[in-house]
Amino acid sequence: MKSRNDSPAAPPPSHSQNDWPFTHERTITGWGRTRPTRVYVEHPSSIYQLHDLVTTSRGTVTVRGAGRSYGDAAIGRKTIDLTGCATIRSFDPGTGVLVTDAGATLQALHQLTIAEGWGLPVLPGTSHITVGGAIASDVHGKNHAQQGSFGQHLLGLDLMLG
Ligand SMILES: Cc1cc2nc3c(=O)[nH]c(=O)nc-3n(C[C@H](O)[C@H](O)[C@H](O)COP(=O)(O)OP(=O)(O)OC[C@H]3O[C@@H](n4cnc5c(N)ncnc54)[C@H](O)[C@@H]3O)c2cc1C
Structure with a gap:
């Protein structure tokens, strides 16, 4: 029987101009721990940093809260972890x-x-x-x-x- 962690992590994304200003790579999963995925994750610590990220980034970004959803709802190539904006x-x-x-x-x-x-x-x-x-x-x-x-x-x- 396969464990939930048997799925191999996807290879790291190769960085393109469209990814900027996302530069920090991390492997993340949903709460179900299936399909670990290597993506860019930024972690703004204020609404102002978040605003800079959102307005300078090209294309789609995915917002992540505590990552407690079971599947991949909070995983995207460019993911913003919002746990630092918690005032x-x-x-x-x-x-x-x-x-x-x-x-x-x-x-x-x-x-x-x-x-x-x-x-x-x-x-x-x-x-x-x-x-x-x-x-x-x-x-x-x-x-x-x-x-x-x-x-x-x-x-x-x-x-x-x-
Ligand atoms: C042990 C356990 C028990 C649970 N029990 C219940 C239950 O009783 N009832 C129930 O309804 N659910 C339950 N859940 C599910 C959980 O409450 C939801 O999946 C919830 O959305 C997780 O919140 P999160 O902060 O972890 O968000 P994440 O998992 O990080 O994200 C969930 C979704 O919200 C979006 N999102 C997060 N923050 C923002 C934001 N600031 N702006 C826009 N989009 C955002 C993400 O993009 C993603 O689509 C349970 C989960 C666990 C692990």
């Missing part, structure tokens, strides 16, 4: 409204809000996922029938375009 901007204990960067994890949100008596309305099987990943996959918890999915509790978002 929680504000939380109002009066209304429960929270404003955050997309790279913050649900665990980080939970740790902040629970101290004020608020819990996240939707918690999937792992809290080690980012807000961006939760929105993109519109994740659900065990209370799906009562609370719906993550997107139903989203008041708004700012989307950065290339």
Whole structure:
């Protein structure tokens, strides 16, 4: 029987002008650990660095949160790992409204809000996922029938375009 890691890693991409400013090569997988893939991964640590990357890059980029999706949803030749853009901007204990960067994890949100008596309305099987990943996959918890999915509790978002 083959193990999940038996798939050979794809060969490293040969760098072309279209890849710039992506220069850091890494082998990444989804949570299922199938098909390790050698790609370019940049890891901006601020919204400003992210903006520079997105606006100077040519062609398609793939955004990656915590990499907890099972398949290859967060793997692309030019991948931006957003876990460094994780500032929680504000939380109002009066209304429960929270404003955050997309790279913050649900665990980080939970740790902040629970101290004020608020819990996240939707918690999937792992809290080690980012807000961006939760929105993109519109994740659900065990209370799906009562609370719906993550997107139903989203008041708004700012989307950065290339
Ligand atoms: C142990 C375990 C239990 C789970 N339980 C559940 C569950 O109960 N319910 C459920 O619904 N899911 C569940 N999942 C699946 C998981 O919640 C989703 O796959 C989630 O999207 C992973 O988030 P992530 O931050 O790891 O995103 P990634 O896996 O890194 O990315 C997922 C998708 O989101 C996109 N994305 C990420 N960040 C951004 C962004 N900032 N802007 C635009 N696009 C973005 C990526 O391009 C990709 O398409 C579980 C996963 C695991 C490993």
